[in-house]
Amino acid sequence: MSTVQEQFGMHISTSSLPNVSNSREFFCGVELEIEDIKSKEDVIDHYPIVIIEADHSLRNNGLEFKYGPVGYQEALNTFNGIWKHLKVGKTPFSERTSIHVHVNARCLTTEEARQLVLLYALYEPLFFAFVGNERKNNIFCVPLNYTSLPNTYKANLVAMHKAWSKYTAFNICPMGPGKDGSAHHGTIEFRHMYGTKDPEIFKKWLTTLKELYTFVEKNTGFDIIKTILSGKDMASYASVVIPSLATGMTLGQINNLIEDSLIDVKLSSGGLTK
Amino acid sequence: MFANQSNVDDVKKYYHLTWVKFPKLSGDTLWWIERVSHEFLEVISDKGEEALVNLKRGQEMDYVIPKKAVYQFGQKAAYLSRIPARQWKKGMCDKNTKFQTLDSTKWNTAHFDIGIIAGFVNKPSYLDFYSVAKNWAASEFDMVSIALTPRISCNFTGSVFIDDTLVGKYDLAKDMLTTREIYKENLQPLFYKSKLKVLGSA
Numbered sequence: 001m002s003t004v005q006e007q008f009g010m011h012i013s014t015s016s017l018p019n020v021s022n023s024r025e026f027f028c029g030v031e032l033e034i035e036d037i038k039s040k041e042d043v044i045d046h047y048p049i050v051i052i053e054a055d056h057s058l059r060n061n062g063l064e065f066k067y068g069p070v071g072y073q074e075a076l077n078t079f080n081g082i083w084k085h086l087k088v089g090k091t092p093f094s095e096r097t098s099i100h101v102h103v104n105a106r107c108l109t110t111e112e113a114r115q116l117v118l119l120y121a122l123y124e125p126l127f128f129a130f131v132g133n134e135r136k137n138n139i140f141c142v143p144l145n146y147t148s149l150p151n152t153y154k155a156n157l158v159a160m161h162k163a164w165s166k167y168t169a170f171n172i173c174p175m176g177p178g179k180d181g182s183a184h185h186g187t188i189e190f191r192h193m194y195g196t197k198d199p200e201i202f203k204k205w206l207t208t209l210k211e212l213y214t215f216v217e218k219n220t221g222f223d224i225i226k227t228i229l230s231g232k233d234m235a236s237y238a239s240v241v242i243p244s245l246a247t248g249m250t251l252g253q254i255n256n257l258i259e260d261s262l263i264d265v266k267l268s269s270g271g272l273t274k
Numbered sequence: 275m276f277a278n279q280s281n282v283d284d285v286k287k288y289y290h291l292t293w294v295k296f297p298k299l300s301g302d303t304l305w306w307i308e309r310v311s312h313e314f315l316e317v318i319s320d321k322g323e324e325a326l327v328n329l330k331r332g333q334e335m336d337y338v339i340p341k342k343a344v345y346q347f348g349q350k351a352a353y354l355s356r357i358p359a360r361q362w363k364k365g366m367c368d369k370n371t372k373f374q375t376l377d378s379t380k381w382n383t384a385h386f387d388i389g390i391i392a393g394f395v396n397k398p399s400y401l402d403f404y405s406v407a408k409n410w411a412a413s414e415f416d417m418v419s420i421a422l423t424p425r426i427s428c429n430f431t432g433s434v435f436i437d438d439t440l441v442g443k444y445d446l447a448k449d450m451l452t453t454r455e456i457y458k459e460n461l462q463p464l465f466y467k468s469k470l471k472v473l474g475s476a
Contacts, residue, residue, distance in 0.1 A: 165358040263425055
């Protein structure tokens, strides 16, 4: 089975950056949207790996801070470092600001990446339970469960990617080339997280993404449909796949949350005649 | 959001030519924002009433893009879902909301019709399979298709769908539902009086 980078035609990186092209370890890129910025000079001095760009969706002296690919710990350290050195006014966050995390998927096989999509789809309500209901109604962060995209889950990764939309909260568009042939990173983008400088919230979020990725990476051959058909309780299974999100929730709560998304995932097995 | 003169540019960008609600003014009534000026919103309700919303005073405005759902609309099941690629408009419009109706053979994309949306926003309704199947058995096909739950529907030819995916077939003559193991627990409670045939293991 080909990997994501083989399937989508990415070249093997020879840069000095962490080698995202031949390691299955967790790597990510982070985009922080922040408004009301008073001074960014200290960030530039202390964190040259951070790219600072204008973003037209932001107001009130807003900028986007991007870094990566980096490992889990460096992602946390850089987040904390940016907030240590950045000077902002009273309103750095608004409904326009968010945190996007790109998780490297280049070295997953296409089927592993598809299983990751399906696992996310099943537990999507837990991700939104963490970031809050307001994000569900954000037009740039639409839950998969609100769309007709689950009808594409039965397709292979390439067909799924072709049908995808970048404004979904869970965005697989960056995994392969854009419809206009634009550059691609071999990543899956998580767009849920609201703008925050709280290190504990960001850490819990990043830990969750790492857990989801690592579950797929370590459980080669995992098949969500076979798991469902085996009679496994998918609510309790959340504590295996994404323990950080599942902790503190009762099985009843998780069951209620995933009742509808479980149907979405079942559709990935095809219809009456498959 | 609270729409007033300070954010009239946002109102124009995100809500002009879309459907919204003014919950404090008119509850669940849907309003089409026809024109945005610095002083007023010119709006038309789903029943054709015209009104002006004064932006000097401001007004709480709610947008109503629903989540995906199947529901009964007249003699057909309707299926409504969000189009994420076109979500730059926050109010509901044909750019961000798709709906289909279930005909005798398949789901067909329907023209954007606020009546269908209002049917969902106000009170989505669902039918009991057996109360309609008895009419179909008597060759009365007034009801083309029925919404059984927010995800499951069936038409008079016996095709059973989750969203718009065919997942079962009901045989009226044999009173038997055919489906796959994975959908059994979803369908069986709705066809509880009928025989069940399960295909394959997955």
